[in-house]
Amino acid sequence: MEKFAALVDALVYTRSRNGKLQLIADYLRSTPDPDRGWALAALTEGLSFPAVKPGPIRNLMMERVDPVLFALSRDFVGDTAETVSLLWPAPDTDGKTPPTVSEAVDLLRHMTRNSVMRELPDLLDRLHPEGRYALLKLATGAMRVGISARLAKTAFAQAFEVSVEDVEEYWHALAPPYADLFAWAAEGADPPDTSDRPLFRPFMLAHPLEDTVLDLDDYVAEWKWDGIRVQVVHAGGETRLYSRTGDDVTGSFPEMSDALDLPAVLDGELLVRGAHQGGEAGGAASFNALQQRLGRKTVSKTMLAEFPAFVRLYDVLLLEGEDLRDLPWHERRGRLEALMPRLPSNRFDLSPVVDADHFGDLAEIRASARDDAIEGLMLKRRDSPYVAGRRTGLWYKWKRDPLLVDCVLMYAQRGSGKRSSFYSDYTFGCWDGDPDGGAELLPVGKAYFGFTDEELRELDRYVRNHTVNRFGPVRETDKSLVFEVAFDSVHESKRHKSGLAMRFPRISRIRWDKPAHEADRIEALRALVRD
Amino acid sequence: MIADFAWIRPEPHGIHVVPADCWIDPSQAVANALVTHGHADHARGGHGRTVATPETLAIMELRYQTREGALPVRYGETIRLPGEVDVTYVPAGHVLGSAQIVLEHAGERVVVTGDYKRRPDPTCPPFEVVPCDVFITEATFGLPVFCHPPIETEIAKLLKARADHLDRCVLVGAYALGKAQRLIAELRRAGHHDVIWLHGAMERMCRLYEEWGVGLGELRLVTDATKDELRGAIVVCPPSALNDRWSRRLPDPITAMASGWMRVRQRARQRNVExxxxxSDHADWGELTRTIEEVNPSESWITHGREEALLRWCQLHQRRARALALVGYEDEDD
Structure with a gap:
């Protein structure tokens, strides 16, 4: 555990990507099984211990420290695991041996909601603050050490000089602590057998188009649907539905579990039908309708009837024992079109190709698309193989993503109509330099929507409790709350002291968790100016 | 009763000793100032008369180029101010010249700690416990998460980072007054006798420390060095220079910072510290609470820092306490 804790801390303090890769690779090479496998699982957020949750951890702490002192500390530190690691009373007796990672995992796995209050303290008592921090991060499943699962897999590939595509391919066939993966990569054993199992295959992803102009002789356009990108896999007599992150979401969409009965891996967009949408009975409904179906443990019959799911297919990866991923897109498309008559039409349809002679026509086609379920366009190279991840030049997505920036609430004013009496108009700003070095906030915009009514009530309460000054109807706040602000574009402007003005700003999220000094600086916003 | 100590009044810009019309560490220019130590948030220029230890006055002279109205008081020496207030300066263990100010009037004794610590420091005499009625304590690190490790382990970390990367250099951000000299003195004590390289802003204060008898070994300026000379070296600069253009002349520096705030990971990350x-030159939570127990005052007044938590601790331990709302004290860089 101490070695893993040292790795975690080194990752926290290392800024460069290469530095992080090096640290992880060194750790994986020099650590025995199964510790390194558990560590890899922790770094890729592949661990979960049902009994070890923030709630019980807080309760354990408050049995040992005054709740007010704990709250003040948590408030300052900004992270529960770190606060607990620092506040945990040093154990009375020395000579306790720190657990190995696998011993810790084993103990954590066997904890129940009753035993956690007794067993977790024993474990924490065997560790120094750094070890306690790493343990609690591992146990609660959010390392937040600035690395993605993809980076950890890349580090694994680097450590043992194997290709990251192969790592991705085998990854989902295995479970922590990935003994077979290490045996294959580190010791040259046979790769794990992936045939005849309904496994997730890594998705091919697209880059944003930005300002690139493409030749439609080389690229084909398709609609980008506003649903959930899914992979439908049938193998060994079983069908599974995977989300983009490889999570099995079959349980939420049981109607899909018997929709495919031939061995295949298909890529498409999960949508629900909403008869009231767009006039065309059975058309795809908006993402809002789909949201009714998300995150449910049980799906009622009413739900199934009102919002039936189907998959609009984009691509085919594997078909009846044949791996098609190396074929060019147009050949895979041919195979997919030929496959369609064999699939149940109420559960599958084909995402049509968008016809256009010139790239210039696409902007108009995209703008005139009225369908709620269309998010934009995809542009795919006609000869592109299906490769995992984002590969430059093969696939592009062309949607109007809002820009995002973190701002600090500075002033609030009451709204009108339904919102009268509520402080609902917000002026927010960004830092003009290093906030820890005495920088100031300069207003960059104003927004009065983007939050729910419930959030409005919370914001109103917040403003009243954090007022430091009043100028007529305007309240100045203590500048402690961060908004993630979404906007379409930002331009030079003489109207604001910051010299910038946003177009169509709206509150995208309220970051109750984020300290104000972590909000963005003016330079970050200025970098987004396009004109 | 607060009213018992009506002769001493906390005001937003300092502590007012009413019968003597004196201010302790005032944040604006006043006629009569009693200064605990030389850090800029406590020792400002422009006072009519400044009472402080000779070391603190020397530091202030270096910073403000004036000795006008300076009245030196040595540790342990008592002077009488108008209004029958007796003042004694007692070591606070914070930096060179730092003192607690002990005020006695009408049979009551008030101790103002200024900034203090309880750990040994080769650059200044240790904190002395003075029993009193009112204890006016700092609370910079007044949260139970703050527990400063022994300085030896931190110096060992620094020396190991240097030894592991002899082709690079370790750049340590440290407060120019106090922290930098203590760090250098501790490096010497740990057996590191190579040249230590300084940012220009550090030089005069280090010289002053040496003049007051604190040996710091061989120090040279980074501006006089070639890049190769700096490989495997330890360089000390003010925290503000850590991510500054200035550091570009260094050979791939490992960015370090010596500060009590480094106990919290996000604080270190915010400053891009590797x-x-x-x-720290301040008392940690354990020292703050232990000191209140040892001084055992009838009440504690808590100032600059996280007053709330220390106030809570006093309540939990049935100790009378209040938080003062003084302005202008900041210790972001400690």
Whole structure:
């Protein structure tokens, strides 16, 4: 555990990507099984211990420290695991041996909601603050050490000089602590057998188009649907539905579990039908309708009837024992079109190709698309193989993503109509330099929507409790709350002291968790100016 | 009763000793100032008369180029101010010349700690416990998460980082007054006798420390060095220079910072620190609470820092306490 804790801390303090890769690779090479496998699982957020949750951890702490002192500390530190690691009373007796990672995992796995209050303290008592921090991060499943699962897999590939595509391919066939993966990569054993199992295959992803102009002789356009990108896999007599992150979401969409009965891996967009949408009975409904179906443990019959799911297919990866991923897109498309008559039409349809002679026509086609379920366009190279991840030049997505920036609430004013009496108009700003070095906030915009009514009530309460000054109807706040602000574009402007003005700003999220000094600086916003 | 100590009044810009019309560490220019130590948030220029230890006055002279109205008081010496207030300066263990100010009037004794610590420091005499009626304590690190490790382990971390990367250099951000000299003195004590390289802003204060008898070994300026000379070296600069253009002349520096705040990971990350060194010249939570117990005052007044938590601790331990709302004290860089 101490070695893993040292790795975690080194990752926290290392800024460069290469530095992080090096640290992880060194750790994986020099650590025995199964510790390194558990560590890899922790770094890729592949661990979960049902009994070890923030709630019980807080309760354990408050049995040992005054709740007010704990709250003040948590408030300052900004992270529960770190606060607990620092506040945990040093154990009375020395000579306790720190657990190995696998011993810790084993103990954590066997904890129940009753035993956690007794067993977790024993474990924490065997560790120094750094070890306690790493343990609690591992146990609660959010390392937040600035690395993605993809980076950890890349580090694994680097450590043992194997290709990251192969790592991705085998990854989902295995479970922590990935003994077979290490045996294959580190010791040259046979790769794990992936045939005849309904496994997730890594998705091919697209880059944003930005300002690139493409030749439609080389690229084909398709609609980008506003649903959930899914992979439908049938193998060994079983069908599974995977989300983009490889999570099995079959349980939420049981109607899909018997929709495919031939061995295949298909890529498409999960949508629900909403008869009231767009006039065309059975058309795809908006993402809002789909949201009714998300995150449910049980799906009622009413739900199934009102919002039936189907998959609009984009691509085919594997078909009846044949791996098609190396074929060019147009050949895979041919195979997919030929496959369609064999699939149940109420559960599958084909995402049509968008016809256009010139790239210039696409902007108009995209703008005139009225369908709620269309998010934009995809542009795919006609000869592109299906490769995992984002590969430059093969696939592009062309949607109007809002820009995002973190701002600090500075002033609030009451709204009108339904919102009268509520402080609902917000002026927010960004830092003009290093906030820890005495920088100031300069207003960059104003927004009065983007939050729910419930959030409005919370914001109103917040403003009243954090007022430091009043100028007529305007309240100045203590500048402690961060908004993630979404906007379409930002331009030079003489109207604001910051010299910038946003177009169509709206509150995208309220970051109750984020300290104000972590909000963005003016330079970050200025970098987004396009004109 | 607060009213018992009506002769001493906390005001937003300092502590007012009413019968003597004196201010302790005032944040604006006043006629009569009693200064605990030389840090800029406590020792400002422009006072009519400044009472402080000779070391603190020397530091203030270096910073403000004036000795006008300076009245030196040595540790342990008592002077009488108008209004029958007796003042004694007692070591606070914070930096060179730092003192607690002990005020006695009408049979009551008030101790103002200024900034203090309880750990040994080769650059200044240790804190002395003075029993009193009112204890006016700092609370910079007044949260139970703050527990400064022994300085030896932090110095060892620094020396190991240097030894592991002899082709690079370790750049340590440290407060120019106090922290930098203590760090250098501790490096010497740990057996590191190579040249230590300084940012220009550090030079005069280090010389002053040496003039007052604190040996710091061989120090040279980074501006006089070639890049190769700096490989495998330890360089000390003010925290503000850590991510500054200035550091570009250094050979691939490992960014370190010596500060009590480094105990909290996000604090270190915010400052882009790769090697956090938890070294503080302030009392940590354990020292703050232990000191209140040892001084055992009838009431504690808590100032600059996280007053709320220390106030809570006093309540939990049935100790009378209040938080003062003084302005202008900041210790972001400690």
């Amino acid at each position: 090697l956090p060194l938890v070294i």
